[in-house]
Amino acid sequence: MEVTTTLPQTGRRRWAALGVLSAAVLLLSIDGTVLALAVPSLTEALSPTAEQIIWIGDIYSLALAGLLALMGNLADRLGRKRVLLTGSVLFGLVSLLAAFATSAEQLIAARLLLGVAGATLMPSTLSLIRNIFPDDAERTRAVAVWSAAFGAGSAAGPMVGGFLLEHFWWGSVFLINVPVMLAVVISGIVLLPESRDPSPGRFDLASAALSMLAVVPIVYSITHLATGGISPLFLVGAVAGVLFVRRQRRLANPMLDVDLFRSPAFSGAVAANVIAIFALVGLLFFFSQYLQFARGFSPLEAGLAELPATLASIVVVGLVGVAIRRLGRGRAIAVSLALAAAGLALVAPAAGQSWYGWLALCLVPVGLGVGLAMTLAGDAIISAAPPRKAGSVSAVTETANELGVVLGIAVLGSMITALYRSNLVLPASAPAEATDSLGMALQVLDPALTGIAKEAFVSAMQTTSLVAAGCTLVAGVVAWRLIPSR
Numbered sequence: 496m497e498v499t500t501t502l503p504q505t506g507r508r509r510w511a512a513l514g515v516l517s518a519a520v521l522l523l524s525i526d527g528t529v530l531a532l533a534v535p536s537l538t539e540a541l542s543p544t545a546e547q548i549i550w551i552g553d554i555y556s557l558a559l560a561g562l563l564a565l566m567g568n569l570a571d572r573l574g575r576k577r578v579l580l581t582g583s584v585l586f587g588l589v590s591l592l593a594a595f596a597t598s599a600e601q602l603i604a605a606r607l608l609l610g611v612a613g614a615t616l617m618p619s620t621l622s623l624i625r626n627i628f629p630d631d632a633e634r635t636r637a638v639a640v641w642s643a644a645f646g647a648g649s650a651a652g653p654m655v656g657g658f659l660l661e662h663f664w665w666g667s668v669f670l671i672n673v674p675v676m677l678a679v680v681i682s683g684i685v686l687l688p689e690s691r692d693p694s695p696g697r698f699d700l701a702s703a704a705l706s707m708l709a710v711v712p713i714v715y716s717i718t719h720l721a722t723g724g725i726s727p728l729f730l731v732g733a734v735a736g737v738l739f740v741r742r743q744r745r746l747a748n749p750m751l752d753v754d755l756f757r758s759p760a761f762s763g764a765v766a767a768n769v770i771a772i773f774a775l776v777g778l779l780f781f782f783s784q785y786l787q788f789a790r791g792f793s794p795l796e797a798g799l800a801e802l803p804a805t806l807a808s809i810v811v812v813g814l815v816g817v818a819i820r821r822l823g824r825g826r827a828i829a830v831s832l833a834l835a836a837a838g839l840a841l842v843a844p845a846a847g848q849s850w851y852g853w854l855a856l857c858l859v860p861v862g863l864g865v866g867l868a869m870t871l872a873g874d875a876i877i878s879a880a881p882p883r884k885a886g887s888v889s890a891v892t893e894t895a896n897e898l899g900v901v902l903g904i905a906v907l908g909s910m911i912t913a914l915y916r917s918n919l920v921l922p923a924s925a926p927a928e929a930t931d932s933l934g935m936a937l938q939v940l941d942p943a944l945t946g947i948a949k950e951a952f953v954s955a956m957q958t959t960s961l962v963a964a965g966c967t968l969v970a971g972v973v974a975w976r977l978i979p980s981r
Contacts, residue, residue: 512627512686513637515679516620517644519583522675523613524648526555529656529668536665543599550603553715558610559617560897561711565703567618568750571692575619575626580683582615587676594666605669621873621892626690632816639815639870643808645896654798661795694748702742702750709736710894717901751891760825763977764875765895767828770970771868772899774835774963775804777907778842778861785846785956788933789949803855807862814863815870823980828871832971835864839964843957864967868974875978907959914955919948 530552537543543551570578589612593605624641628634659667712732716725743749755761779801786797818827838860845853876892916930921944929936929948936948 508686509627510637511682512688513624513640515682515686516579516623517640518675519579519616519679520620520641521644521648522672522679523616524645525652525655526609526613526669526672529652530555533656533660533665533668536660537602540665541596541599541602543602547599547603551599551606554603555606555610555613556897556901557711557714558607559613560714560894560901561707562611562614563618563894563897564706564710564751564891566614567622568698568703570615570619570622572698574689574691575623576683576687576689578615579619579623579687580680582612582619583676583680583683586612586616587673587680590669590672590676594669596666623687623690627688635815635819635870635874638874639811639866642870642873643811643866645869652798654795654801657793657795657798661793697748699742699746699750702739702746705735705739705742706750708732709739714897714901717906755891759977760875760979763825763974764828764872765891767832767868767970767974767978768872768876768892768895769899769902770966771832771835771865771872772896773903773906774839774967775861775865775903776900777903777963778839778960779804781907781911781956781959782842784933785952788937789953789956790851800851800855801858803858804862804865807859808866811863811866811870814867818867819871824871824875825974825978825980827980828868828875828978829971829975831864831867831871832967832974833864834860835868836964836967836971838862838864839960839967842960846953846957846960872974907963910962911952911955911959914958915952918951918954920951921947 537551538548566578566582586609589605589608593602593609596602596605620641621638624634624637628637655671656668659671709732712726712728712735716729716732740753743751743753756765782801783797786792786800792800818831821827822830838857841857842854842861845857848854873892876895912932915933919930919936921929921940925944926939928939929944933948933952937945940948
């Protein structure tokens with residue numbers, strides 16, 4: 496039996512608790528994308544080396560992804576509310592350290608601690624939803640709200656960052672975390688229930704170590720795929736992953752029930768979740784560059800231009816129930832991914848049009864399809880396990896989300912860079928730095944040649960969006976075949 500105390504009453508109190516959890520995940524997803532726009536400002540203030548800039552960006556994702564499984568297991572043991580509120584306090588305090596860092600080393604350390612705190616928050620939010628909403632239909636709608644918050648935060652990050660950087664110093668992108676986390680802690684104490692696994696068994700330190708040793712090297716290798724090729728660390732992570740799986744199968748009370756992946760429905764839902772995030776984050780990554788460099792939008796204008804995808808992902812909340820009733824879960828996920836694939840494919844011709852409205856229209860099916868697929872796939876994952884294991888299974892969803900983010904940026908980012916370089920034809924006298932990126936080309940090229948660089952980037956973006964559309968369509972076929980539609 497699951498141990499639950501102070502369970503929220505039905506109705507308004509339950510949905511108010513969901514609001515607390517959604518606020519936490521919204522802020523976490525914003526924090527993952529807001530920093531990119533602040534790099535020029537913090538570079539001027541802190542004078543980091545090129546390697547330190549990379550670590551400022553990477554260390555958060557590495558800590559977050561590497562600790563999700565461990566923190567999900569600890570939340571099952573210690574209490575999900577307790578872990579969530581403790582992580583929220585830590586996240587707010589460390590945000591202050593990051594905002595007022597006076598050196599690159601301090602900022603890297605603060606980003607590391609933010610990743611640790613974020614890892615305590617993510618699994619706890621989904622596992623609490625699993626216990627607050629025992630009814631299947633209500634839980635599906637609740638997961639839709641949670642997914643909309645996650646997707647909206649990822650898309651809103653550039654817009655929020657652009658607004659703050661136009662008015663304040665670079666540290667303001669971290670300072671906004673403090674009042675939100677304060678509100679989460681105060682309201683969470685009142686509204687959230689406490690729940691835990693009553694018989695978690697002995698904590699297995701070896702499993703915890705293997706889980707981190709599997710995830711961190713693989714995530715690191717993927718993020719550096721474009722600059723260094725396949726890293727030997729990838730093999731280390733793969734070996735650790737195999738050892739982790741073998742150990743989980745031998746334990747009477749494993750950290751993660753890997754036998755869940757024997758279920759085609761569970762595996763298909765995880766795959767659909769990864770590829771949906773892969774497509775959305777990959778698109779937004781090169782789409783933001785396209786808007787600012789090729790179309791000349793300011794950071795704030797670029798963030799506003801991406802709003803159609805964000806708003807469409809929020810509309811999903813009202814469509815989830817209809818989609819499941821009419822199609823069933825598997826077919827609904829498949830149709831959602833096909834819709835997102837159609838939007839991604841339409842981005843290619845629309846990118847060459849002078850009127851931005853065509854592109855805005857293309858973002859609507861992308862946001863709608865990805866949002867619906869994320870919601871249904873996430874609900875399928877957390878519904879596959881008993882409530883007592885909600886934390887550890889929720890960590891699977893969060894790790895899938897992080898893997899989708901990393902793959903989207905690394906794979907599609909590497910592809911667009913390679914295509915840009917192959918499409919770029921400049922005179923021999925042009926600076927070699929122009930081939931690094933469109934942003935660099937606009938800085939070093941004569942105005943007469945910048946049009947060539949922009950055309951090369953737009954062509955690369957069009958091809959990359961078609962590749963992303965193909966991957967998303969394949970994921971739709973997988974979902975159709977593997978996930979039941981009862």
